Amino acid sequence: MTPNARISAAIDILDHVLGGMPAEAALLRWSRSSRFAGSGDRNAVRDLVFDGLRRLRSRAALGGSMSGRGVMLGMCRETGLDPVNVFTGEGHAPLPLTAAELAAGQAPKGLEALDLPDEVWPLWQQSLGHRAEDVALAMRDRAPVWLRVNALRVDPQQAIAALQAEGITCQPHSELPTALMVTDGARKIAASSAYRDGLIELQDLSPQLACAALPAAKRALDYCAGGGGKALALAASGIGSVVAHDASAARMTDLAQRARRAGARIQIAAPGSVKGSFDLVLVDVPCSGSGTWRRTPDAKWRFSMPALHNLLQTQKDILDEVVPHVAPKGHLAYMTCSVLTPENGDQIAAFLTRHPDFEQDFQRSFLPPEASDGFFMAVLRRR
Structure with a gap:
């Protein structure tokens, strides 16, 4: 053509x-x-x-x-x-x-x-304050491709060398060496032996930084696992037992194969079958995806306040649903790929009001361009 x-x-x-x-x-x-x-x-x-x-x-x-x-x-x-x-x-x-x-x-x-819809701007401005325009402008550009080095297989330098041999050049993040930004050859990743052999996984920088900040645990539950990227990251971090669960089993179809490729031990739980309590429960809830609009830009133009209100109820329900699975003194990590306060800080404040036996350890927002995608995480501890 x-x-x-x-x-x-x-x-x-x-x-x-x-x-x-x-x-x-x-x-x-x-x-x-x-x-x-x-x-x-x-x-x-x-x-x-x-x-x-x-x-x-x-x-x-x-x-x-x-x-x-x-x-x-x-x-x-x-x-x-x-x-x-x-x-x-x-x-x-x-x-x-x-x-x-x-x-x-x-x-x-x-x-x-x-390049924002009129409907989202008041909430965008309220949520991001003085960063509102900067983040909106960053969303107009293509996001970089990031890889996570699988520490169960190789160290960062070995992964960089293996990728270089296949025409893929990367540079490690200054604070997280296992996070590699692809500078050339991104379209070759899926066919590379480094990817097929489980040396690396495609994962944006923001969730990598979030997972790296999670507290240590012996037993962890990824309750909204989806494709399993965070479950794989948890397993690679040295957590002894990782259980992956999702309300839709179809989303986890490839997880068993990905875990074998990565050398990771992950137990896959059927929808609704999770039992017992865990030192760490991670919930990456359904959200507006406003932090990922430069990767899925058509979603930006489908944004609506009624849809957001439905998502807020879903997020609340999931948070309440996982409470029985958080062990005493255990941690609950709440994540979204959103930059909007109602899905993030407001959701956590309401949860703490409903569940006074929890307290917040910390919360953090990741914003483009410095952290790639927009992302939010709050870590709560059960008293």
Whole structure:
């Protein structure tokens, strides 16, 4: 595919996303109907779509319309591409621009420049204070790829060398050497022997920093395990017994295989089957995902206050549900990939009011760009 043909494909996909289709589903639909597209084409089109969604409002303003054509025209104007040379109508390029399209467009203003929905801004500003604009602007850029070195297999230097041999370059985080930021070759990770042999796992920096700050424990429960990334991190940290549980067994389908690959001992509990108490209970609850909007930018434009209120109730229910599993003097670690206070500090304050036998050890927010994704953790201790 030519560069212009890739832009034409991105226009079609963006129109479907703007019509309500999730970005991944729209990309898969295009890929299945475009067998001629190679892996390089698919990656390039995906990048165009995701970059367009991260900067949807600002590029639509520059392009003069909230449409796939408007967003890609805005991209041309923002990056210095001559749109007349892109919108040629030749081959598979987008159709030529009309006089109205050429005349339309202006510099983004207000929230357009921050690329945030109007509905989220008051809560965003209230939650982030003086960092509100900085974090919003960081969300307009692509997030870096981070890896976690599996200490059960190798040390950081061995992992870096193994990745380098396969054309993947990394640099360790200054405070957490087992966290590696990929500086080149990110698309090679999934096919690398370092990944297949369990030397490394894909995991963002923020949850790695959070897991590294957890208190020591002999027996831990990851109650909302999902794919199992944090359960694997707990096992690699030296905790003797790790139990992984999720309300949906389907989310943990690959965990047993990932644990074998990593050399980690993890017991997988069927939904609703957890028994007994644990020194450490981790709950990474369903949330708005507002801290990960540069990885899933279409979710930013689906944000709604009614959906947030439903999530707040789910978070409260999960917190209350796990209380019986926290041993006396044990710890409860509450995590979200959100930057919004109602899901974070407010949720913890309400929990402590309902459960006076718990007290807070500490809480911490991780914010981009310095901590990659936005993330929150509070660690509570049972008296």
